[in-house]
Amino acid sequence: MTKTRAARDLLAYWYRLSAGRQAPRRDEIEPRDIKRHLPEMFILELERPGVFTFRLAGTAICESYGFELRGEDFSTLWQHDGRTGVMDLLARVVGNAEPVLLEVAAESFRERMVRFELLLLPLAAPNGRLTRVLGCFAPLEEPFWLGTDPIVRQWTETIEVLDAEDGDSVPLTDRVELDVESDDLFADRTDTPAPPAIAFREVRPYLRLVKTDTR
Numbered sequence: 589m590t591k592t593r594a595a596r597d598l599l600a601y602w603y604r605l606s607a608g609r610q611a612p613r614r615d616e617i618e619p620r621d622i623k624r625h626l627p628e629m630f631i632l633e634l635e636r637p638g639v640f641t642f643r644l645a646g647t648a649i650c651e652s653y654g655f656e657l658r659g660e661d662f663s664t665l666w667q668h669d670g671r672t673g674v675m676d677l678l679a680r681v682v683g684n685a686e687p688v689l690l691e692v693a694a695e696s697f698r699e700r701m702v703r704f705e706l707l708l709l710p711l712a713a714p715n716g717r718l719t720r721v722l723g724c725f726a727p728l729e730e731p732f733w734l735g736t737d738p739i740v741r742q743w744t745e746t747i748e749v750l751d752a753e754d755g756d757s758v759p760l761t762d763r764v765e766l767d768v769e770s771d772d773l774f775a776d777r778t779d780t781p782a783p784p785a786i787a788f789r790e791v792r793p794y795l796r797l798v799k800t801d802t803r
Contacts, residue, residue: 589689589726589748590689590705590707591705592618592705592726592727592728593625593723593726594625594628594629594631594705594707594726595627595705595707595723595724595726597622598622598625598629598707598709598722598724599687599709599750600613601621601622602687602722602802604662605617607714609710610685611637611685611709611710611711611712611718612711612712613711613712613713613714613716613746614631614713614714614720615714617711617722622784625724625726626646627646627647627648627649628646628648628723628724628725628726629644629645629646629648629722629723629724630642630644630645630646630657630722630723630725631643631644631711631720631721631722631723632662632678632720632721632723633719633721634682634719634720637687638663638675638679639661639663640657640662640663640675640678640721641659641660641661641662642657642659642662643657643658643720644658644711645657645658645725646725648692648735649672649725650681651734651735652727652734652738653733653739657749659702661775662675662678663675664676666800677747678708678721678731680749681708681709681710681721682710682718682719682720682721683718685710685718686705686710686749686750687708687709687710687749687750688707688708688742688747688750689704689705689706689707689708689744689747689748689749689750690706690707690708690745690746690747690748691704691705691706691728691740691744691745691748692704692706692725692742692743692744692745693705693738693743694707694739694742695739695741695742696733696737696738696739696740697719697737697738697739697740698733699738700731700733700737702726702727702728702729702731702734702739703728703729704726704727704728704742705724705726705727705728706723706724706725706744706757707723707724707725707726708721708722708723709721709722709723710722724796734793759802
């Protein structure tokens with residue numbers, strides 16, 4: 589279940605717009621309806637098979653990571669050994685019309701830790717095809733340094749498939765490494781400097797998948 593107000597409100601909004609369909613259309617999303625959470629939201633688009641690119645990204649994400657994301661391939665934010673798993677997850681979101689909730693642990697440039705909730709929701713194009721993902725990336729806590737000490741590494745700790753028909757748990761073996769950059773959502777931000785490059789450490793495999801019926 590969701591832990592942050594942003595994820596909870598966005599999920600409820602998505603269900604309301606879906607109205608029994610697999611997913612709402614992109615043109616049904618009204619920014620004013622969810623304006624308090626726009627800084628933590630993003631939209632991905634399936635540009636070609638296996639490639640999801642950022643179309644929009646929120647200002648809070650930009651402030652946390654200090655990077656421009658618009659037009660970037662979503663998979664490039666992960667380390668090479670984690671990209672396949674992440675793209676398989678996104679393919680499941682749009683292929684099965686399944687909302688997915690992740691809990692993410694992140695490390696800043698100064699090696700401070702923070703945890704986030706990442707929500708991924710299928711979104712239809714005007715022609716009805718599921719080719720987009722509506723999401724939010726909200727901190728579970730808000731440390732004083734968030735937005736000034738850029739996050740440079742993060743990994744997925746749990747994945748929860750929402751609105752599943754059963755409650756079975758499926759263990760996964762690969763921990764997902766992210767080399768994260770960011771952008772803003774419904775506003776432009778192009779002057780944020782990138783943090784210095786750092787060396788990435790190996791992480792022991794661990795990931796847990798839980799299916800939950802949220803209706």
